[in-house]
Amino acid sequence: MNKKIILILFFIFLLTGCYDNKELNEIAILTATEIEKVDDQYVVKSQVVNPQAPDKTTITQSPFIIYTGTGKTIQEAYRNTTTESPKFLYSNHMQILIINEKIAKENISEVIDFYIRNPAIRTDFYVLIGKNENILDIITPIESLSSSSIKETLENNKKYLGSSATVTFDEFVNMYLNKNLEIALPSIEIINHDEEGEKLENTEESQVKSKYKLGNIAIFKDNKLQGYLTKDESITYNILKNNIQNTILTYECEDKKYITIEIIKSSASTKITNKEITIDINMSGNINESHCNIDIKEKDNIKKIEKLFENKLEESIQKDINNIRNNYNSDIFNFLDTIYKYDYNTYQNIKNNWYEETYKKIKVNINTNISIITKGNILEVIDEKN
Amino acid sequence: MKKINNLELASLIFIQMVTMDLGININIIKNSTGVNGWIVIILSFIIGIIPLSLYMYISNFSTTHPLNEKINILFKKAGKIINFLISIIALVIGIFLLYNSNNFITSQLLYRTSQIMIGIILLTLAIYHNSKGINSITKVSFLLLIINFTLFLLSFFSLSSNINISNLLPVLKENTDNIFLSALKLSSINIFPIIITLSIPKSLVSSENTYNKDIIKTYILAFIVSFLVIFTTYSVLGIELVKIFEYPEYMVLKKVTLWGFLQRIENIVANQWIIGNYIYLTLIIYYLSTNFKSKNNTQKNIFNIIIGILIITITNVIFKNNTIYYNYVQTIFPYITMVLIIFYVIISIKIYIDQKIKH
Incomplete structure (x- = not known):
């Protein structure tokens, strides 16, 4: 009997729940982080949900709070926020990480090291390059948390335009570690940044003064930021990387008259044949807008539009690839990786002088x-009055 | 004694063969074989057919006796040395298993909890479970296997949409020198230790006629599961991330989403490995206790407690940190379990010679 009592007492100490549990009222939910570097010190800004946030009728407090910490390492900077925050910053719900372009140009390995090493942080948050500072400070309309707003804007852009990209942290690390890949990340900037943007009044007018805007894709070489693609180049990049869910293509059908197709399905495959890169792109779409008098009831006319778009798209992709090769000499399309995977012998011969000799010259x-599936609500041409 | 269902025995063997999937298998192969890891696992199971055949051959000898008694019958006094050596290897497996589960829990789930605390809970449960006898162990093992298998299927089907076959390319172009050795290592840690299950005599199993068939089916199923774990981890994460993570098999589970809305369930799904480790530890303690001749249950329980204390003490003395542990996992552990093949062979040869002499 005594033994059983001793055993029960022993287990009381062991089975008290998680040893290192944290109650909800002891933590502050961190939703986003912005990292900058000032005078060789990391400045980490953590966006934390304000549990005292106002309801819709009484606007008194900001929906989020920014805690800033400075340190020689990112961890030190994070921990230094405890001088401001009454609660422990819980990072498991982090949605976005903004790395300032200054760090991206110098050394991103320290940022990667901290986040990949930390088991308390998930690796499925989005990574962006911040073109200017204090991006998270902006109060945004519609979504009260700017981090959620940015996350949803990224996803929306991926769904409907494809000029940016959604890159999760583990994808980013994979690009960083893989010797055959180059990093490409979405970028973000603030337009009309002033102090008003950090106040609740920022959303009181219909024309929001200070707001963020997704930039085009940031391009890296050897893990250092080189610059930013144009909008068309960004879309081309996403088409080739199969990141496009939906986008629009607009080309001239007659002099200064345009036709727009909404691409609803896109797939691209890159192959290596006879030491040349071949990219096959298959797309399906709908005619969304047409300024030209084309009779779309005619099968031949649809074929003509398809051909026109195929030629124009081919031309623009070729142009964008060449621009990126010439301007940045960075293989963000993973050509070398394709060669590595599908033609290992060629890879062995070219890998050492890839950028010096092969990348710019290799034929693509x-x-x-392109298949046009539907033509919208109408089957007739919207003709001008005679 | 009550008979053990064939499925229950099979569940023990299955758990033994797949438990090392977490934290040990990939850590052995990822650096030496690169993207060829999925080929290594196939090769390891081909190699494993040899000990499996010998296992079935040994099980047919003196079917009423557990392994240690079979060895004593075959080798008389020398049998004691063989039993002692197998027990040492079983103890080593127990030590590695305990550290593996402790390290997994403290590094991924409970960052500030001491490893000893987790070890004590796991071992106390395993010792208590042993006091209930082998029938209870096999029954619990079977029930937990159903949970494990359900979790595995859920995670696999959820991850199948993330599989990118190009992450497994190029095939057999780089890091090919170590493929066979790595396969042998995997075989030695996943398959060779099933000899421990011979501590359950064949006569205790309810259907002796289908014993071999059931074991072969279990072997194939365990192979499929182990293969899919490695295949999915490599193809979803890619070799670079597989190399960098301590538990890539767990990291890939972070991508599991069920029916589009059930997310962040990796800790539930990862229970399959903790359950596996627990059952394996229980089986090891059971095997070690079969070597101890006790007059009553109290003596046996005391012996089990001593084994438990021994395992937890050695674990904490040897593995001061996980760097030392992984060093041992890669360099020493597979070679220790590899020794088991010698016992498979000598026991089988002795049985064969004895039977020849008899006839």
Whole structure:
């Protein structure tokens, strides 16, 4: 009997729940982090949900609070926020990480090291390059947390335009570690940044003064930021990387008259044949807008539009690839990785002088196939009055 | 004694063969074989057919006796040395298993909890479970296997949409020198230790006629599961991330989403490994206790407690940190379990010779 009592007492101490538990009222939910570097010190800004946030009728407090910490390392900077925050910053719900372009140009390995090493942080948050500072400070309309707003804007852009990209932290690390890949990340900037943007009044007018805007894709070489693609180059990048869910293509059908197709399905495959890169692109789409008098009831006319788009797309992709090769000499399309995976012998011969000798010269063949499925609500041409 | 269902025995063997999937298998192969890891696991199970055949051959000898008694019958006094050596290897497996589960829990789930605390809870449960006898162990093992298997299927089907086959390329172009050795190592830690299950005599199993068939089926199923774990981890994460993470098999589970809305369930899904480790530890303690001749249950329980204390003490003395542990996992552990093949062979040869002499 005594033994059983001793055993029960022993277990009381062991089974008291998680040893290192944290109650909800002891933590502050961190939703986003912005990292900058000032005078060789990391400045970490943590966006934390304000549990005292106002309801819709009484606007008294900001929906989020920014805690700033400074330190020689990111961890030190994070911990230094405890001088401001009454609660422990819980990072498991982090949605976005903004790395200032200054760090991206110098050394991103320290940022990666901290986040990949830390088991308390998940690796599925989005990473962006911040073109200016204090991006998270902006009070945004519609979504009260700017981090959620940025996350949803990224996802929306991916769904409907494809000029940016959604890159999770583990994808980013993979690009960083893989010797055959180059990093490409979405970027973000603030337009009309002033102190008003950090106040609740920022959202009181219909024309929001200070707001963030997704930039085009940031391009790296050897893990250092080189610059930013144009909008068209960004879309091309996403088409080739199969990141596009939905986008629009607009080309001239007659002099200064345009036709727009909404791409609803896109797939691209890159192959290596006879030491040349071949990219096959298959797309399906709908005619969304047409300024030209084309009779779309005619099968041949649809074929003509498809052909026009195929040729124009081919041309623009070719141009964008060449621009990126010439301007940045960075293989963000993973050509070297394709060669590594599908033609290992060629890879062995070219890997050492890839950028010096091969990348700019290698022939890239583009094959496009576009199918127009529907033409919108109408079957007739919207003709001008005679 | 009550008979053990064939499925229950099979569940023990299955758990033994797949438990090392977490934290040990990939850590042995990822650096030496690169993207060829999935080929290594196939090769390891081909190699494993040899000990599996010998296992079935040994099980047919003196079917009423557990392994240690079979060895004593075959080798008389020398049998004691063989039993002692197998027990030492079983103890080593127990030590590695305990540290593996402790390290997994403290590094991924409970960052500030001491490893000893987790070890005490796991071992106390395993010792208590042993006091209930082998029937209870096999029954619990079977029930937990159903949970494990359900979790595995859920995670696999959820991850199948993230599989990127190009992450497994190029095939057999780089890091090919160590493929066979790595396969042998995997085989030695996943398959060779099933000899411990011979501590359950064949006569205790309810259907002796289908014994071999059931074991072969279990072997194939365990192979499929182990293969899919490695295949999915490599193809979803890619070799670079597999190399950098301590538990890539767990990291890949972070991507599990069920029906589009159930997210962040990796800790529930990862229970399959903790359950596996627990059952394996229980089985090891059971095996070690079969070597101890006790007059009553109290003596046996005291012996089990001593084994438990021994395992937890050695674990904490040897593995001061996980760097030392992984060093041992890669360099020493597979070679220790590899020794088991010698016992498979000598026991089988002795049985064969004895039977020849008899006839």
